[in-house]
Amino acid sequence: MIDQEFQKVAQAVELYLVEESSGHDFYHAERVYNNAMYLQQKEGGDRFVIGVAALVHDICRPWEKKTGKLHFGPEALEIIGEVLVKAEVDKQKIEEVLAIVEFHDVYDWSEKMANKSLELMIVQDADNLDATGALGVARTFAFGGANGLSLYNPGEKLAFDQDYVEKTTDRTSSVAHFYEKLLKLKENMNTATGKKLAEERHQFMVDFLDQFFKEWEGKF
Numbered sequence: 235m236i237d238q239e240f241q242k243v244a245q246a247v248e249l250y251l252v253e254e255s256s257g258h259d260f261y262h263a264e265r266v267y268n269n270a271m272y273l274q275q276k277e278g279g280d281r282f283v284i285g286v287a288a289l290v291h292d293i294c295r296p297w298e299k300k301t302g303k304l305h306f307g308p309e310a311l312e313i314i315g316e317v318l319v320k321a322e323v324d325k326q327k328i329e330e331v332l333a334i335v336e337f338h339d340v341y342d343w344s345e346k347m348a349n350k351s352l353e354l355m356i357v358q359d360a361d362n363l364d365a366t367g368a369l370g371v372a373r374t375f376a377f378g379g380a381n382g383l384s385l386y387n388p389g390e391k392l393a394f395d396q397d398y399v400e401k402t403t404d405r406t407s408s409v410a411h412f413y414e415k416l417l418k419l420k421e422n423m424n425t426a427t428g429k430k431l432a433e434e435r436h437q438f439m440v441d442f443l444d445q446f447f448k449e450w451e452g453k454f
């Protein structure tokens with residue numbers, strides 16, 4: 235349930251994501267918003283900025299697919315800024331929201347970021363929680379299917395010690411994505427509440443993969 239003060243932004247986001255179905259659809263925005271609101275209650279921070287950033291953080295994903303440009307690059311931020319102006323968000327708040335969107339996809343294992351704002355930390359945790367657990371499993375295979383990836387390639391490398399770059403061409407299979415990114419998210423959480431929530435979701439993925447390999451290898 236999205237609070238009244240976020241309704242205009244939520245409607246704009248829904249319009250933008252109407253054709254998106256591979257894991258970054260409106261329901262993802264809504265779940266990240268719900269996670270973010272819970273984290274904000276526990277951790278503090280500017281509730282409005284956090285809620286709006288959670289709703290808009292991925293609206294340029296379909297545009298990224300069409301143009302090949304980054305969904306949090308300068309042009310994307312301009313598009314998101316225009317959406318927020320139309321939704322009558324205050325100019326100062328728009329700046330704060332865009333500063334979160336710009337860095338929400340930077341992971342500690344690829345680039346250490348100093349001085350993150352509490353609002354950025356919460357939106358990152360909220361987004362990463364939706365990439366783990368049962369939803370992480372569902373979204374990974376939906377994304378893999380939409381981008382022509384195999385479920386799993388026997389013999390492929392599953393120990394990813396190098397920096398992960400978020401390009402579908404760098405991926406080999408949906409199962410590999412757990413090792414290159416999703417299983418690392420628990421350690422990458424910013425807030426104490428985020429870390430706590432990530433535990434159960436992380437364990438679910440570990441159990442899922444154990445069962446997956448047991449069935450794949452015909453162990454009875």
Ligand SMILES: [Fe+2]
Nearest residue numbers: 266291292361
């Ligand atoms: Fe996201």
